[in-house]
Amino acid sequence: MRKPKKLLNDPNNVRQEVMQGLVYAYNGKLTAIADYCAVYGNHISNDQVVVISGGGSGHEPTFAGFIGEGGIDGCALGEVFTSPSPDQIIELTKATEKGNGVLFLYGNYSGDGMNFDISAEILAEENIATKTIRATDDIASAPLSKLSDRRGVAGIMFLYKIAGAASQFEKYNLENLYQVVAKANANVRTIGVALDGCALPQSNNFNFELDENEIEIGIGIHGEAGLRRQAMTSSDEVVKEMIDRLCDDLPFQTGDRVCVLINNLGALSNTELLVITRKVGIELNNRGIVSHDIAVGHFCTSLEMSGFSITLMKLDDELQRLYDLPCQTLGWRK
Structure with a gap:
């Protein structure tokens, strides 16, 4: 094991x-x-x-x-x-x-x-x-x-x-x-995907495990069960489903201005994350949704979990004004 x-x-x-x-x-x-x-x-x-x-x-x-x-x-x-x-x-x-x-x-x-x-x-x-x-x-x-x-x-x-x-x-x-x-909270939506689990520092076991050819859609940041497990597929197919689910939930519609967060849950490579980011942009553009700002990287992790999440925040004039003000923190600067 x-x-x-x-x-x-x-x-x-x-x-x-x-x-x-x-x-x-x-x-x-x-x-x-x-x-x-x-x-x-x-x-x-x-x-x-x-x-x-x-x-x-x-x-x-x-x-x-x-x-x-x-x-x-x-x-x-x-x-x-x-x-x-x-x-x-x-x-x-x-x-x-x-x-x-x-x-x-x-x-x-x-x-x-x-x-x-x-x-x-x-x-x-x-x-x-x-x-x-x-x-x-x-x-x-x-x-x-x-x-x-x-x-x-x-x-x-x-x-x-x-x-x-x-x-x-x-x-x-x-x-x-x-x-x-x-x-802002009412206008933010996130969904995650895991390729592999994580382990607490005191544990010799992962808190969940996926088969070699398996991913989990909708995983939580502590390993809470997601929507379903499925066979590994292409990045584009996974991202399209995630964007579909996010956009249907609020819903996000043509003409909306959004901030986009593509978050590494821990162990995913930056190469994979940028391939994912590419498809997020394609899907939002196809829907006529305007990407006001895009953040890509480690923002909310789950120890060494391999996976990622996508977050969208719909903006109005007040939220955009506040969002555009500077931010100087360890985790994010703009």
């Missing part, structure tokens, strides 16, 4: 070492709350709403790699594929909030929701106002009729971009910030 290989130190100390790596990589622009495994940017101004995220390690650069100017402001790091605790979230919020309120922005997973909700209740007792947006962009995780049950995956990067621009540059108040990020 094939065994996973990882270049780590102590498998039980991964998130602490990830935090230390982030601090070094940010080169003076990031502060760690080491006892609580949380980090925040040194850019936060006194007149802004603070945007806080958090989630399990293993998806880098999501979540903490999007801290920075034009991005989010702080992040609580959970263990690999595990939610951060209320203590982490509360300490981070107290260290960063400036009296203007805090937006919690994270993926829609039960553990994250529970712990952020607990944190919000405790913070409210100390007169710290919070609002919450849960990213729900994964179209394979629930039907459109149950949109609020959908998981958050790579599309959260676009929400970070909108939230950071609105809070830092345009000084939206908490309610207006909540409304614009909720609007």
